[in-house]
Amino acid sequence: MEYNFLHKKHWETQDYLLYIYDVIADMLRKADQNNLSSFTLNFDNEEAARSFESAEDMFEWMDRNGYHETSIKMFVSQVFFSLVKDYCYYLYESLSCAQRGKVTVAYSLLRKPIRDNLLYLEWLLDNCEEFYNTFMTRSVEEYDVASFKNFDKSRIRKIVNSACKKTYMGETLNKDNIVFTLRFNNKEQIGLQRIWNQSMHLITTSPNYLTERGNLNFIFTDNENWNEYWDYYYLVMPQLITYSLEICEALFISITDVTELELLFNRSVRYAKYSKISPDLDSAKKIEKEAYKIFDLAEEKGTNIFLTCDYCNQRVLINHELMNEIIHNWSIKCTECLEEFSICKYILGIDVAKS
Template identity: 25%
Template sequence: MTKRIDYYYLPKKFRKKHDFCEFVINDIERLVIDETFVELKTQIINLPENLKIENDTQDHIFDILQANGLRVEHNQIIRTHLLLSLIMETCYFLQESLLCSLKMRMTVCFTLLRKPFLEISILLMRILNESDFIERFSNEDGFDPIKTTPNQKKGLIEKTNNFLNNKFQPDDLFDYIFSKEFGDSLFNLTNNAIHLYTDRNPIVATEKQNLNFIFSTWEDIEAQWEYIYENLPMLISFIADVIEVLVFKSTSVDEKIFIGRLKKRDKMRKKYNVS
């Protein structure tokens, strides 16, 4: 990673943690651009000799696979393509969010955090933990892959954390991402960033003579930066580790490569003094 020169308005005390966040996001991005992980973009399927394909067929490959009972192969293609797309979307939103933080565009910074954490993270955890998820995603009409109750989210976080060697605190992850009762959750803060006025949740209701984020003073912005760099390193590390496990399970890439990537991230965590 090249050393950043221009931090725009970001105070010096936040820069190390910002650098760590950028490192982790760039590490996620390598899964897309590094040829080592080409299986996320290109799948090779050994088709049976008796595969039935009409000479003039206009059917999509998915339809052909399903028509011939090749559900495992069909679901593998869906799974890897879905995972690749979610990884790319995660990178786009988090990279732009951090750039907005540097430029002190805090409303946009928080708004961009909503999709990767409140939506994409649910999809990633469901793909990892629910054996029938791809089947339902492909075939079930009206299936909402995001819709989950608070208890289901808590369960997904706990199960996912088991895959990560219990590296994180599940209660903290739930509170800081999804909780409606915790004022400092991304659910509440990003909701305020999106809307000028909010009154459904009294914990974060807009005060009189105010609009959300619009009249932020320098002290308010400092507090927003404090929140970002106190919590985002943990949250980005979580989503990166989940993606790492999914890519490992979805490709034939040697396990040693993933172990090396995780060790490097741990080394960078210590370098930048991130807990």
């Protein structure tokens, strides 16, 4: 893509960030299409059904009547999709502001999704029982992740670290606690807390980011300084947003059916794309090569891998050439109907057949 205001050196990163945004947002579309938030309860008798219908709080009713497991599943599903929807609204606007050079607004809009929404998602992934019980039975303050009284740094670090372990690449992306530091450490120079506070308040009095005498935060900033903040946004965002997708994916696959092959395919594609914008990454080349391993795997089994076209619903054979296109482009041409279709989504409908 070409962008009007954005410096050319950030175009590829902006494309990547919008791609990951699309993949996360697509989980919401899949939820709508497949009705993932609705559940069926089979009652033992009519009386139980009537009692459920007249219950003021269905979660409480289910807990009291032996349906706790369903209650938790419904809760995880509903909270996940609601939080992700809100996350996407803010993230998209932040990316759009960054693209147009409204740097302070881009940072301000990041605080809620990256700090809070994501932390609730991590908590949901780490310990959904605890989240559920606190949410259902305790005071609002006790589940307010912005309250340092209940969520001090050591508790947050524990949640982040445990959630990482339940994802595919979360631990790698949070190496040396970098994701935690960026989001929650207000003492570190690299942390976003400092920028969030400065972009939202004209004066900051915390010793960690004290406004200089005779200045107002970000108001009298010169061009050079301004560009540094703009560059910094594109330096930290790929890691933060790729990490977010890891957390979302782990929750998404606990709610919906995704085959091992579909998982492998989605991960291969997105990490190959990630390695393209992170050439400094030691393992970048290795990661890109990994994406093609899916064929070796298929070949070993004497099978071919297919993708379903959005337009004609026909199966499209994924060979090396097409995989190359998938990794380096944002859409591919269907070999059956010749329409271009987007691959900026969570790709399901991956199929295998004997060759």
